[in-house]
Amino acid sequence: MRVTSEQCLDDGVLEREFTLGEIPGTLWMPESAAPAPLILMAHNNGLPKADARLVARARHCAAGGYAVATIDATGCGDRPRSAADEQARAELRRAFQADEPADNVFESYIGPLVEHAVPDWRTTLDALLALPGISGPVGFSGWTAVGIRVAVVEPRIKAAAFFAGGYVPRASREEARQVTVPLLFLLQWDDEGNPRQRALDLFDTFGTREKTLHANLGGHTGTPWFEVEDGNRFFDRHLK
Amino acid sequence: MRVTSEQCLDDGVLEREFTLGEIPGTLWMPESAAPAPLILMAHNNGLPKADARLVARARHCAAGGYAVATIDATGCGDRPRSAADEQARAELRRAFQADEPADNVFESYIGPLVEHAVPDWRTTLDALLALPGISGPVGFSGWTAVGIRVAVVEPRIKAAAFFAGGYVPRASREEARQVTVPLLFLLQWDDEGNPRQRALDLFDTFGTREKTLHANLGGHTGTPWFEVEDGNRFFDRHLK
Numbered sequence: 365m366r367v368t369s370e371q372c373l374d375d376g377v378l379e380r381e382f383t384l385g386e387i388p389g390t391l392w393m394p395e396s397a398a399p400a401p402l403i404l405m406a407h408n409n410g411l412p413k414a415d416a417r418l419v420a421r422a423r424h425c426a427a428g429g430y431a432v433a434t435i436d437a438t439g440c441g442d443r444p445r446s447a448a449d450e451q452a453r454a455e456l457r458r459a460f461q462a463d464e465p466a467d468n469v470f471e472s473y474i475g476p477l478v479e480h481a482v483p484d485w486r487t488t489l490d491a492l493l494a495l496p497g498i499s500g501p502v503g504f505s506g507w508t509a510v511g512i513r514v515a516v517v518e519p520r521i522k523a524a525a526f527f528a529g530g531y532v533p534r535a536s537r538e539e540a541r542q543v544t545v546p547l548l549f550l551l552q553w554d555d556e557g558n559p560r561q562r563a564l565d566l567f568d569t570f571g572t573r574e575k576t577l578h579a580n581l582g583g584h585t586g587t588p589w590f591e592v593e594d595g596n597r598f599f600d601r602h603l604k
Numbered sequence: 605m606r607v608t609s610e611q612c613l614d615d616g617v618l619e620r621e622f623t624l625g626e627i628p629g630t631l632w633m634p635e636s637a638a639p640a641p642l643i644l645m646a647h648n649n650g651l652p653k654a655d656a657r658l659v660a661r662a663r664h665c666a667a668g669g670y671a672v673a674t675i676d677a678t679g680c681g682d683r684p685r686s687a688a689d690e691q692a693r694a695e696l697r698r699a700f701q702a703d704e705p706a707d708n709v710f711e712s713y714i715g716p717l718v719e720h721a722v723p724d725w726r727t728t729l730d731a732l733l734a735l736p737g738i739s740g741p742v743g744f745s746g747w748t749a750v751g752i753r754v755a756v757v758e759p760r761i762k763a764a765a766f767f768a769g770g771y772v773p774r775a776s777r778e779e780a781r782q783v784t785v786p787l788l789f790l791l792q793w794d795d796e797g798n799p800r801q802r803a804l805d806l807f808d809t810f811g812t813r814e815k816t817l818h819a820n821l822g823g824h825t826g827t828p829w830f831e832v833e834d835g836n837r838f839f840d841r842h843l844k
Binding site: 553564567568572573574575576577578579580581588590594597601 | 793804807808812813814815816817818819820821828830834837841
């Protein structure tokens with residue numbers, strides 16, 4: 365892991381940009397020296413790690429005593445995309461503009477994106493836990509489909525907070541039965557592009573015995589800020 | 605209002621039993637002298653005010669800086685029941701034992717119970733707000749059907765936290781459209797006697813623009829304790 369920049373932010377959080385091979389990442393940590401539990405934080409559908417909403421969540425979480433890391437995994441954010449990815453994205457745009465059902469297109473774009481992203485997240489997890497100042501246990505926050513896979517294959521993940529607003533491939537919806545860590549599932553009740561019933565069905569599917577759904581009125585980007593605070597308290601219950 | 609007993613509890617809460625005409629009630633308040641916002645707290649379906657789960661919630665809420673009041677309204681708890689009430693309860697028991705659909709029986713029992721309970725809660729609200737040490741604004745917690753009516757007719761109610769686990773008469777489900785205060789709706793995902801879809805439909809119906817659903821895995825009485833703390837924080841956002 366190579367740190368490419370480092371700055372102290374005014375909320376007592378240390379922000380580091382890093383690269384790990386071809387993976388660019390950002391790590392936020394409290395400036396205090398005590399070892400902090402780690403939270404992996406990702407947007408649904410591979411949005412860029414520099415997105416302002418993700419950065420705000422990550423900084424708030426770090427100020428609450430966590431090491432928070434995000435990356436642009438293969439094909440995500442500003443990383444180069446394969447010809448197949450570019451074709452799938454073009455097809456997705458076309459389907460949206462034509463107001464066609466986009467499920468099959470989503471499946472062929474997001475499915476491989478998840479498959480390729482998971483190994484990068486696991487590589488990042490290994491590297492981060494080797495750093496001084498970062499301890500287990502580990503939480504996962506955000507991208508549902510990647511989080512399902514990571515939670516199933518990584519026993520170091522002890523709690524997960526997923527955002528329902530993103531396409532979850534069929535294979536991931538099946539795999540959700542195998543998720544057994546405590547779970548907070550966050551839903552926007554009127555999310556334009558993500559059917560409510562599908563999210564409720566997915567909540568029902570998760571195999572964990574300890575799961576909570578938080579749903580708020582409003583569209584995809586309307587999550588109230590108090591949910592960020594609720595997310596911190598959820599992780600406090602399970603990681604601290 | 606006549607105070608019939610008073611004791612200081614070990615969590616710094618003052619507990620008073622009172623009567624208001626024929627209405628018996630309990631009031632919990634922080635011992636400190638500062639005026640506290642008021643929360644009216646009731647079980648669904650008129651369960652007794654002395655129920656241990658309600659008392660635990662009320663004391664926690666009072667320790668967080670609220671005046672919390674509960675009553676046995678007409679026909680509720682240990683209050684005398686009319687011949688019609690007794691007959692409806694007997695019919696309800698019979699329907700349960702025979703495993704028959706109980707909706708119509710619930711309607712004929714809970715409908716009038718709600719109608720009769722609401723005036724007692726309003727009388728109590730008037731009396732409590734006249735006491736020193738209790739200020740508005742006012743919140744309502746618990747019994748959905750009574751809370752819907754009280755929130756619609758009482759502009760002093762500024763926030764409501766309802767528990768979905770109770771029969772909500774058809775008229776109340778209609779009236780839910782008129783609820784416009786911020787709302788927290790608490791659902792047990794596998795509540796044996798209360799259909800999940802009906803609760804989700806009711807959440808959808810509430811007219812307020814600021815509403816949050818919290819759903820947890822488990823049966824009717826399985827609500828996790830952290831929801832009591834979340835309830836306090838919800839009221840903190842709107843009443844303090």
